[in-house]
Amino acid sequence: MSSSTSTPPRSRSPLGRGRKAADDGPRARFSQLLPFLFEHKKVLALVVALSIVGAAASLAQPLLVSQVITVVQAGDPLDMLVWALVGLVIVSGVISGYQHYLLQRTGTSVVYSARRQLVHRILRLPISQFDRRRTGDLVSRVGSDTTMLYAVITQGLVDAVGGSLVFVGALIAMLIIDPVLLGLTVLVIAVSVVTVVLISGRVRVVSRKQQEKVGDLAAAVERSISAIRTVRASNATERETAAIEADARGAFDMGVKVAKISALVVPIAGIALQVSFLVVLGVGGFRVASGAITIASLVSFILFLFMMIMPLGQAFGAINSVNQALGALGRIQEVIDLPVEGQDDREIAAKAAAAGAVGAALAGAPAIEFVDVHFAYETPAKVEDEAALETAAAAAAAGFAAAPDGEPAGDTTLDAVAGKGVLHGVSFAAARGKRTAIVGPSGAGKSTILALIERFYDPTSGSVRFGGVDVRELDRIDLRSQIGYVEQDAPVLAGTIRQNLLLATPDATDEECVRVLHAVNLGEVLERSEEGLDAAVGEDGVMLSGGERQRLAIARALLAAPPVLLLDESTSSLDGLNEQMLREAIDAVAENRSLIVIAHRLSTVVDSDQIVVVDHGRVVGVGTHSELVLSTPLYRDLAKHQLLV
Numbered sequence: 001m002s003s004s005t006s007t008p009p010r011s012r013s014p015l016g017r018g019r020k021a022a023d024d025g026p027r028a029r030f031s032q033l034l035p036f037l038f039e040h041k042k043v044l045a046l047v048v049a050l051s052i053v054g055a056a057a058s059l060a061q062p063l064l065v066s067q068v069i070t071v072v073q074a075g076d077p078l079d080m081l082v083w084a085l086v087g088l089v090i091v092s093g094v095i096s097g098y099q100h101y102l103l104q105r106t107g108t109s110v111v112y113s114a115r116r117q118l119v120h121r122i123l124r125l126p127i128s129q130f131d132r133r134r135t136g137d138l139v140s141r142v143g144s145d146t147t148m149l150y151a152v153i154t155q156g157l158v159d160a161v162g163g164s165l166v167f168v169g170a171l172i173a174m175l176i177i178d179p180v181l182l183g184l185t186v187l188v189i190a191v192s193v194v195t196v197v198l199i200s201g202r203v204r205v206v207s208r209k210q211q212e213k214v215g216d217l218a219a220a221v222e223r224s225i226s227a228i229r230t231v232r233a234s235n236a237t238e239r240e241t242a243a244i245e246a247d248a249r250g251a252f253d254m255g256v257k258v259a260k261i262s263a264l265v266v267p268i269a270g271i272a273l274q275v276s277f278l279v280v281l282g283v284g285g286f287r288v289a290s291g292a293i294t295i296a297s298l299v300s301f302i303l304f305l306f307m308m309i310m311p312l313g314q315a316f317g318a319i320n321s322v323n324q325a326l327g328a329l330g331r332i333q334e335v336i337d338l339p340v341e342g343q344d345d346r347e348i349a350a351k352a353a354a355a356g357a358v359g360a361a362l363a364g365a366p367a368i369e370f371v372d373v374h375f376a377y378e379t380p381a382k383v384e385d386e387a388a389l390e391t392a393a394a395a396a397a398a399g400f401a402a403a404p405d406g407e408p409a410g411d412t413t414l415d416a417v418a419g420k421g422v423l424h425g426v427s428f429a430a431a432r433g434k435r436t437a438i439v440g441p442s443g444a445g446k447s448t449i450l451a452l453i454e455r456f457y458d459p460t461s462g463s464v465r466f467g468g469v470d471v472r473e474l475d476r477i478d479l480r481s482q483i484g485y486v487e488q489d490a491p492v493l494a495g496t497i498r499q500n501l502l503l504a505t506p507d508a509t510d511e512e513c514v515r516v517l518h519a520v521n522l523g524e525v526l527e528r529s530e531e532g533l534d535a536a537v538g539e540d541g542v543m544l545s546g547g548e549r550q551r552l553a554i555a556r557a558l559l560a561a562p563p564v565l566l567l568d569e570s571t572s573s574l575d576g577l578n579e580q581m582l583r584e585a586i587d588a589v590a591e592n593r594s595l596i597v598i599a600h601r602l603s604t605v606v607d608s609d610q611i612v613v614v615d616h617g618r619v620v621g622v623g624t625h626s627e628l629v630l631s632t633p634l635y636r637d638l639a640k641h642q643l644l645v
């Protein structure tokens with residue numbers, strides 16, 4: 001958002017903005033994971049309850065085994081004990097299977113919930129966010145980063161909760177059996193826990209970087225695919241492939257790093273088990289020999305030791321997967337924390353809605369009016385010192401733990417600053433029910449004018465008025481429902497003709513669809529395929545010609561029958577017939593409504609009620625064609641070039 005009035009403070013996200021750490025980038029805390037888990041608290045509670053039962057069943061096993069040994073030594077019959085053991089094994093198996101299913105389902109639900117939140121947020125971000133974010137990276141956050149959350153649930157976290165019960169239970173049992181042996185075991189375990197915690201902080205950082213690389217990869221793929229014809233025609237396939245492969249390689253390298261660090265974690269539980277086993281066996285042997293404990297006690301102590309180490313391994317796995325997930329969650333949360341479009345003006349909009357401001361547009365006021373409008377797009381801030389960031393990241397890596405906050409070392413490309421002015425004191429009024437054309441050289445600011453009417457951006461100063469009311473005082477949804485907008489060059493969505501038409505007017509009937517298609521001279525496309533309205537138009541409408549695409553977009557706007565229609569004429573050159581059809585389409589939509597059309601071909605606009613000439617963001621002339629030819633040199637030149645005078 002470029003408006004000085006509505007731009008939120010720089011520090012938008014608690015994670016990313018305004019706070020730069022050595023490993024620059026969005027970071028998530030464990031507490032931010034909790035809301036995702038909390039959504040499933042009932043199922044998770046059930047899983048924990050099952051874990052407790054499972055833990056009890058597991059804990060009972062060594063006790064039974066110890067009983068079996070005692071009974072065998074005494075030469076007594078074993079019947080009941082054996083059946084109890086079999087029963088316990090079966091119960092443990094069933095419980096663990098059900099638990100596994102619940103965890104997988106919950107993991108999938110957490111991913112689903114994160115995706116929903118992300119999509120909900122992304123589609124509502126201010127347009128300025130799309131100017132500086134890469135589409136592929138956003139797609140990757142929805143598709144890839146979210147899947148990392150799955151592992152938190154399935155790989156350990158909840159298991160570790162249940163496991164910790166086994167751990168505590170085993171600990172108590174071991175304490176009762178032999179406190180001396182336990183002391184030695186705890187010592188070995190404490191060393192391994194400290195090591196794992198130190199290593200896993202690094203996993204979070206590297207995992208986030210890996211996700212960033214996956215984002216880069218997705219953005220690169222999107223870039224090439226969306227321009228595939230140009231890429232092919234430029235013989236750039238090899239170079240584009242190489243560039244994408246380099247991004248894939250970056251993701252792979254980071255993946256290998258994650259694997260290396262994780263690989264340090266995995267054997268630690270095993271090593272801890274082996275070391276404690278040897279210590280317990282050695283010292284335990286002496287203690288049996290000296291009569292301090294019995295053989296049965298030593299055997300059950302060792303079984304408890306195994307039982308205690310298993311959940312420890314789970315806990316280490318959990319720490320690892322949580323840290324990986326937190327890397328991805330940082331990127332998810334960064335988007336979720338962005339303000340949605342209009343977040344700042346909710347109060348104004350509520351007031352406006354209460355007052356019915358759109359409906360109460362002032363009688364006699366122009367449909368659209370610009371009053372001394374100045375505007376500058378925000379431009380992404382530069383990364384000031386990448387080398388400093390790298391050094392700081394390396395320093396943090398050496399420290400192994402999660403990076404501490406540092407001084408701002410630079411700026412990511414997602415922060416924005418006000419760029420150079422695009423509109424400078426633009427004033428004009430588009431009368432109701434009339435046709436206003438905006439003309440001017442490329443880059444003059446014509447499309448920007450339409451963007452301000454749609455409130456994709458707000459002016460830096462001055463005001464844009466709809467029916468005499470400043471658009472900032474209107475509810476955006478109401479405002480947009482009054483305005484049709486046909487954007488330049490890319491107006492068709494993948495899908496069928498019907499889906500395209502119904503985008504703004506989901507309830508329109510087939511008859512209405514067919515009527516608007518005829519109104520814009522597109523009746524013929526219905527005859528091309530037996531499917532009629534259900535014929536697919538392909539990604540970006542590639543199955544339609546440039547002129548047809550533009551007219552389909554006009555038909556869509558026409559179907560909604562808005563009182564004001566903004567039309568950014570396609571810059572692509574149309575042949576005579578297509579141009580004629582476009583003019584007829586515009587004539588059809590101009591009926592009974594206020595039309596503002598950006599024209600690249602003066603022939604489309606010579607008969608407009610009013611023409612506004614824009615040059616370098618300034619209005620340099622307003623009038624009819626014949627007036628402007630006399631009064632405005634720029635217009636005269638444009639007209640001359642297009643052979644109209």
Ligand SMILES: Nc1ncnc2c1ncn2[C@@H]1O[C@H](COP(=O)(O)OP(=O)(O)OP(=O)(O)O)[C@@H](O)[C@H]1O
Nearest residue numbers: 131377378422440441442443444445446447448449
């Ligand atoms: N989203 C954007 N972010 C930053 N700058 C932009 C953005 N859109 C346009 N600009 C800049 O604003 C200026 C005006 O662009 P605009 O698209 O309004 O011109 P135009 O008159 O419609 O041009 P054309 O006739 O070529 O479509 C240009 O210098 C352009 O580079």
